[in-house]
Amino acid sequence: MATRTAIIEQIYDDIRDKILKNEYAPGSKLSENSLSSDYNCSRTPVREAIKRLEQDGFVTVLPQSGSYVKELTLKDYQHIAEVRTYLESLAFRLNCENEVDIGPFSAILDAMDSCDMENPNEVMTFSDLHFQFHLEMVKASGNEILLTTFNRLNLNTNSLLFYQRLSTQGKIQTQEEHRKILDFLEKRDATRGEKFMFAHLWRKRNAYKRSRV
Amino acid sequence: MATRTAIIEQIYDDIRDKILKNEYAPGSKLSENSLSSDYNCSRTPVREAIKRLEQDGFVTVLPQSGSYVKELTLKDYQHIAEVRTYLESLAFRLNCENEVDIGPFSAILDAMDSCDMENPNEVMTFSDLHFQFHLEMVKASGNEILLTTFNRLNLNTNSLLFYQRLSTQGKIQTQEEHRKILDFLEKRDATRGEKFMFAHLWRKRNAYKRSRV
DNA sequence: TCACTGATACTTGTATGCTAGTTTGTGTTT
DNA sequence: AAACACAAACTAGCATACAAGTATCAGTGA
Numbered sequence: 001m002a003t004r005t006a007i008i009e010q011i012y013d014d015i016r017d018k019i020l021k022n023e024y025a026p027g028s029k030l031s032e033n034s035l036s037s038d039y040n041c042s043r044t045p046v047r048e049a050i051k052r053l054e055q056d057g058f059v060t061v062l063p064q065s066g067s068y069v070k071e072l073t074l075k076d077y078q079h080i081a082e083v084r085t086y087l088e089s090l091a092f093r094l095n096c097e098n099e100v101d102i103g104p105f106s107a108i109l110d111a112m113d114s115c116d117m118e119n120p121n122e123v124m125t126f127s128d129l130h131f132q133f134h135l136e137m138v139k140a141s142g143n144e145i146l147l148t149t150f151n152r153l154n155l156n157t158n159s160l161l162f163y164q165r166l167s168t169q170g171k172i173q174t175q176e177e178h179r180k181i182l183d184f185l186e187k188r189d190a191t192r193g194e195k196f197m198f199a200h201l202w203r204k205r206n207a208y209k210r211s212r213v
Numbered sequence: 214m215a216t217r218t219a220i221i222e223q224i225y226d227d228i229r230d231k232i233l234k235n236e237y238a239p240g241s242k243l244s245e246n247s248l249s250s251d252y253n254c255s256r257t258p259v260r261e262a263i264k265r266l267e268q269d270g271f272v273t274v275l276p277q278s279g280s281y282v283k284e285l286t287l288k289d290y291q292h293i294a295e296v297r298t299y300l301e302s303l304a305f306r307l308n309c310e311n312e313v314d315i316g317p318f319s320a321i322l323d324a325m326d327s328c329d330m331e332n333p334n335e336v337m338t339f340s341d342l343h344f345q346f347h348l349e350m351v352k353a354s355g356n357e358i359l360l361t362t363f364n365r366l367n368l369n370t371n372s373l374l375f376y377q378r379l380s381t382q383g384k385i386q387t388q389e390e391h392r393k394i395l396d397f398l399e400k401r402d403a404t405r406g407e408k409f410m411f412a413h414l415w416r417k418r419n420a421y422k423r424s425r426v
Numbered sequence: 427t428c429a430c431t432g433a434t435a436c437t438t439g440t441a442t443g444c445t446a447g448t449t450t451g452t453g454t455t456t
Numbered sequence: 457a458a459a460c461a462c463a464a465a466c467t468a469g470c471a472t473a474c475a476a477g478t479a480t481c482a483g484t485g486a
Contacts, residue, residue: 007440032467033466033467041441042442044440044441048261048264051221051261051264052265057358062468063448064446064447064467064469065467066448066466067467076358082356082359083303086300087296089299090298090299143296144292145270145289145293145296149362152365220469220470244438245437245438255472256471257472258470260438274438276438276439276477276478278438278478279436280438
């Protein structure tokens with residue numbers, strides 16, 4: 001089977017994950033040599049993985065110099081938020097049309113509810129679940145191209161935490177919105193639900209836009 | 214400078230172009246060997262280009278077997294049309310916000326007007342310009358991530374021509390809609406314009422959806 | 427005639443070597 | 457001490473060699 005080609009995939013996913021989780025900090029170097037020894041393989045698969053990451057905007061490659069984790073500007077974050085808003089609005093509409101089961105979504109929201117926002121660890125869990133909720137929305141749509149497109153957006157931890165209200169009060173407000181989104185989804189109210197989903201995400205985009213110095 | 218790495222870029226663009234223009238037919242084989250002799254280089258750059266094309270959904274790579282131009286199903290076309298609709302709606306909104314100059318757009322529409330739809334050659338030109346119009350809309354937005362995302366959609370000739378009304382009558386109707394879009398853009402009427410742009414594109418999506426057999 | 431088997435010629439996957447450009451650090455000069 | 461120049465060490469770009477899986481086709485058996 002196609003187990004061989006999975007090496008590149010695995011390296012790509014791994015590095016991407018570490019970038020999104022800020023384990024590889026923006027600006028830090030990704031050397032083909034050191035990575036190839038990390039993964040116990042030659043430079044070739046590492047190289048292809050880095051090329052893919054470059055294509056997706058996670059990495060900047062300077063020829064004959066090195067590959068570096070991309071440092072995103074506020075403008076980049078704004079642009080990503082804009083695209084994201086529209087992609088997720090589409091996802092919501094498709095989910096209404098497909099009459100998807102809201103069970104999995106409810107489960108995530110319930111798990112988020114039980115996070116204690118005074119405990120930093122659980123705040124982290126809350127953020128992870130928050131992203132899960134949105135990712136699930138895209139996955140459920142059944143549009144593979146939409147999912148691929150969404151996954152290529154550099155939605156790293158920094159971008160996700162930006163202007164997030166991580167207090168207990170903030171959690172309550174966020175969850176209220178999420179439950180409202182789920183209500184619209186349950187009622188298959190694409191028009192009003194999409195509008196609400198749009199507003200939910202576009203607000204963040206506007207935060208990026210305003211915070212330009 | 215970074216002239217070396219441009220080889221991959223060039224090969225990628227070239228193959229992508231040929232796929233979009235149906236010069237490489239869906240299902241046809243893209244051998245690394247024959248391509249590397251075509252471009253007078255080794256397999257390495259060709260290979261990286263193909264990997265990128267695979268990532269973008271233009272090519273299917275079967276391990277130890279070969280790379281093939283992806284054969285898109287109606288469902289794929291539908292999915293692409295869905296994503297496209299939302300991306301271009303975003304582009305329109307951004308163009309309103311940025312108060313872009315409608316001059317270049319008018320120029321394209323004028324050129325389209327002068328195409329004789331009884332002449333197959335000019336029908337081709339009309340289609341090219343039609344795509345240009347939509348691409349320009351995305352380019353003008355100033356959102357690089359949006360542009361990259363849009364370019365990665367497999368909007369090939371087949372998909373673009375599908376259910377296109379290529380008669381003189383069809384041209385008139387299409388152009389009316391385009392001029393209306395431009396009107397909204399000139400008035401910076403993001404809300405109503407976006408709605409119109411959305412309908413303009415979503416109709417095509419629905420055509421794909423209905424034509425499922 | 428058909429079904430199966432096996433060898434062969436293909437394909438891509440991976441490793442490695444070489445080249446050319448960039449960075450860095452050291453030693454010299456002022 | 458500071459600035460410059462040069463050399464050495466590092467980087468990725470690309471070519472090539474080998475490994476391993478896949479498809480094809482001829483030949484043999486029934």
